[in-house]
Amino acid sequence: MPPVSLIHILLVSTGLFFIGMYGLFTRRNLVTVLMAVELMLNSVNINFIAFNRYLFPGRLDGVFFTLFNIAIAAAEAAVAIAIIINLYRTHRSIDVEGAQEMKY
Amino acid sequence: MGVAGLYFWMDVNFIAAVQLVVYAGGIVVLIIFSIFLTQQAGNSMPAPPKGRVAAALVAVLIGAVFTGRLLYHTVFAPPAKIPFSAEPSAIGLQLLSTTNFGYVLPFEAVSMLLLAAMTGCIVIAMKEKKI
Secondary structure, eight states, rough: OOSSOHHHHHHHHHHHHHHHHHHHHHHHHHHHHHHHHHHHHHHHHHHOOOOOOOOOOOOHHHHHHHHHHHHHHHHHHHHHHHHHHHHHHHSOOOOOTTOOOOOO | HHHHHHHHHTHHHHHHHHHHHHIIIIIIIHHHHHHHHGGGGTTOOOOOOOHHHHHHHHHHHHHHHHHHHHHHHHOOOOOSSSSOOOOOOHHHHHHTOOOOOHHHHHHHHHHHHHHHHHHEEEEEHHHHHOO
């Protein structure tokens, strides 16, 4: 068993989650916002794996949740980038503030 | 990514390999292409307003402090003595089994989701040409 304990991994994933949250709140570039969302999803995956490995080592449920989460994150990134490129074609800008037509 | 190294550290080699393949092979290439395609927009992008940065910092700090206190005061159960093994064969068997703890229904749902995402990307990319 490696000498790292559960609390350290949880601290790392907390740091990743809040770095992603800060980027999500402050950035104005849509691609950077997408990368921040990916960071948050990754921290959730780390939490699933860590709890599965340290608290319930006889089962594999966290591994499956992480697998499905990675698949959903990939699909989300693909659709989001298609939307971003389409927005750039019509608006010449990928600013978050620029996309306000569908707001109301 | 460093997250894959963390997975290797926790003895889940299969998840680490999946993470490396999906992120290094797919998502990073997608993000780099989108940065290339939308390059000239980043030059003149104004900085975010000061109030938003301050509010985001306050929110992030409060959240991090709450979570840190929660982690500090929670007593987790001692790690079980069973050796943890995430063999790819065991993962595959449970992923496709239809018995009690099988995951074949979410597997099919995720495959339908990926198909829908691919079709949606194609439709979004084609919409410009038709008009």
